[in-house]
Amino acid sequence: MELLRRAQAHFNGLLFFLSYLLPSPSPLPKLRFCISRIAAPDAVNSTSLAVVTDPGLENGVIKRPLKDKANGDTKRLFSGNTSVLNNGVTKRSFTGYGWAAYNFVLMSAYRGGVNSFVALSLSASSKPLHVYAHPSYRCEWVPLNQSENRVLTDGSRILTDWGYGRVYTTVVVNCTFPATVNSKNSGGTLLLHATTGDADRNVTDSIPVLTESPNAVDFDLYDTNRRREKYDTSTAARLSLREPKPAASEGMDRLPREILRERNLISFFTTPEGFKRKCLRVTLHDIRDQERFDGYYHNQFMVVNDCLHRYRFDAKWIFFFDVDEFIGIPPNNTISSVMETLEEYSQFTIEQMPMSSQLCFSGDGAARTYRKWGFEKLAYRDVKKVPRRDRKYAVQPRHVFATGVHMSQNVQGKTYHGTGSLIRYFHYHGSISQRREPCRHLFNGTRIMFDNNPYVLDTTMRDVGLAVKTFEIRTIGDRLIRTRQ
Template sequence: MGKERSAAASGEKHNKMLVGVVCNFAAELKLLLTALLILCSLATLLQFIPSRFTISASDLRFCISRIAAAGPTTPPTLPSPPSLFHNYTQKETDEVLPSGIIRRAFNPYGAAAYNFITMGSYRGGLNTFAIVGLASKPLHLYSRPTYQCQWLPFSSNKENDTNITSSLSYKILPDWGYGRVYTVVVVNCTFPQPINLDNSGGTLLLHSSTSGGGDSKFNLTDTIPALTEPTGTFNLSLFTSKPKYDYLYCGSSLYGTLSPLRVREWIAYHVRLFGERSHFVFHDAGGVHEEVLEVLKPWMELGYVTLQDIREQERFDGYYHNQFMVVNDCLHRYKFMAKWIFFFDVDEYIYVPPKSTIRSVLDSLSDYSQFTIEQMPMSSKLCHSVDAAKRHRWLFINFGECGGNSRKVNK
C-alpha cells in the first residue's frame, strides 16, 4: 500500500514537471507564432503597395534572422557548405544601405562578344577609307552602334591642323543574314577634304560606339587606331597608274583536308587561263597543310601566288570561317592593283567557250563594274582518281576535279 502511494506521488510529481516545462516553452512559442503572424500579414498587405515599395525575399530573410537572433532559444548555427567558387576572390559584395535597401553586386568574369575586331584598313581615294572587321551581331541586332572616323596628323603646324577632321561614317553588313556570334562590318569613312596630301603622315582613328544616340550611361566608345601612314609613304599615283595585274583572284577561307592533287590542277589551269598578268591570293584557315604548301611554293616563288595565314580568325565565331570578311578585305586591299578581281572557290573552274578567250569576254563587259557568272555542274567523267606523272611544264597537267563545279563566262 505504501509502495502504491509513493509511486502515485512520484507520477504526479513527474506530470507537474512536464506541464511546467511545456508552460515555460509555451510563452516563447506564442511569441514566435505571433511574430510570424505579423510578418505574414505584412506580406499580404505588401501585395497592394506599388512595386517600388516592395520588399524582396532577401529582406524578409534579413528581418527573420534579426528576430530569431533576439529570441532566447536561437538554434545553433549550422556550418555553411563550402562555396563552389572558393578559389575566386569576389571583388564586390552586396551592400545594405541605411534605408534598408540591399544594393546587389554583379561581378563580371571574362568577356562577352567584342565591340569591333579589325582585319584591315585601306584607302579608297584621296578622302575615303574602308575599315574591314567583325563586330558583335547581338550588338547590331538589339542596339544602334555607330562609327566615326578621325584623321590625326603627325605634324602639328597650323597648315596641317586643318587636316584634323572627323566624319560620320556608315557601315555595310555583307553577311547579315548569315552572321553568328560575330558579323562582318565594313566601315566607310568619307572626309570633306583630301587627307595627308602633304605626305606628313598620320593615323586614322575609328571611334566605335556601342549605342549611338542612346542612354549615355550605357554607351561605350572604343577608340581604335585603324591605319597609320608614315611620313613620305602616301603614293598618290596608286589611284592613277595602270594596275599591276589584269586579273586577280581573291580566294575564300581554306579549311579542312585539301587534296594537293586538286590544288595543283586548279592553280595550273587558272594560271594558264588568266595568263602572265594574273595573281592569286589564298587565305589559309587551317586547310593548307604541308603537302598543299609544297604545291603552292613554286607558284609563290614565281610571283603568281600570295598566301595569307588567317587561322587566328577562328577565335571569333562567324559564318563559314568568316569568309565574307576575308573576301571584303581582299577586295579593298587589291582594288587598285588589278583590272578585274574574281571571287570563287577552289572546287570551281572558270570555263570559257572555245571560240572566245577570257580577254574577249571581259572586254565585252568593260562598261560594267561587276558581273556574276553562271554556275553548272562538272561531269565526273573528266576526273582522274590517281595523280598523273609529274611533268616539267605545268600545261600538260590534268585539269579535272571530281565532284566540283565550273564557272561559265558568257558574253
C-alpha cells in the same frame, strides 16, 4: 590585379548575356557599367586616346592636336596586325575591342582614295550588337605633325553578310572626309571611334586602325586620269587544308599544283597563246586566327572584303571564287575578249556548272581512272532544274564599296548577269575537303540517273587536262608528279 582582370572579364561576359534575357528596366546595365570602370593600367582591349565630343570641334576640324597626357607628345599609333613568317607566308592577326562578344574585331584598314579610308575592310563585329542596339562609327585623322589639325567625320556602316552572320557579322566601315587627308604627306593615324549605341550604357572604343608614315602615300594611284593598274585581272581564291593534322610539307606541296590550276583559269580555256602569259603573283595569307570568332563559314565575307580593298588599285578586274571552282571559256572566246565585251559593267556574275564530287567517268579503264586528276575523272554534271544556282563574279574594284561571296550588292555602276555564252565556272563542291579517292561510282554513259538526280557527261574540263599537266611540268618540273590527288 591579374585576378581582378580575369574576374572582370568573366563577370562582364555573364552580364552581357543576362542583359538580353532579363526584362527591362534592369539593375544589370548600371552594374555592368560600374564594373567596366575597373580597368587595368595595361588593358589591351580599349584605349582612351580621343573623345568624340570635343569643345574644340568646328565643322569636323579639331583645332588642337591629340596629346599624350604624360609627356605632351603626339601619339604615334600602329595597328600591327600583319607579319611575314620565315617561309614567306603573310600571317594575319585579329584584334578585339570591348568585352564578352567584342564590339569590334579589326582585321585590316586601307586607304580608299585621297579623302577616304575603309576601316575595315574588314572588320567583324558582334551580331547581337547590330540587332539589339544602334552602333555608330566616327573616323578621326590625327596628323603626325602637331601643327596640323585633326579632322573628324562620320563613318558609314555596310553589313555585307546580313542574314548569314552568326555571333559575329562582317562590318565594312567607310570613312569619307570632306577634303584630302594627309595632303602634305606628313603622316598620321586614323582612329575609329566605335560606339555601341546602347540607350542606357553607351560605350565608345577608340581604335587605331591605320598609320601612314611621312611620304608614304602615292596620291597618283587615286587619280583616275593617271589610272595605271599593275594587272588586267586578279583573283581572290580560298584554299582550305582541313585534313586531320596534315604534315606541314604535305600541305604546302599541294599549294603549287592548286595555284597552277587556278592560274590557268585565265589561260587554258582560251587558245595555246594563253600559255604565253608570264605574270603570276601569289600571296598566301594565314588567316586561321579568325576561327576564334564565330562568323559565317570561316568568316568568308571578311576575307573577300579584305582582298577587295587590299588590291583595289592593283587590278582592273578581280575575280572571286574558291579553289574547287574553275573558270570555263568557250573556244570562240578568250579571257581578253570577255573583259572587253563587259567593260561597260562594274560587275558581272558567272553561271555555275555543278559537277559531282563522287561520280567518275570510267572510259579510260578503272586502273587509269584512279590515276587521273580530279577534274579529268569527275566528269558528270548535275542538270537538275532549280530556280537559280549559286553564282560567282568579277568586279572592277574601283567601283565597289564592299562585296559578298556570290556577288556585290554595294557597287557603283551596272551589273550584268547573262554571261552564260561568254564564261562559266565548274564547281566541284566537297572534292578538296578530304584526302581520299573521290570516285565512289564509275559510269560510262552520257546520261545517267543517281539518287534520283539527272547527270550528263561534260568533258569541258577533262579535255584540257593534258594541256594543264604539260604546263605544270614546264613551269615547276616533275616534283609533284607523285603527289596524291
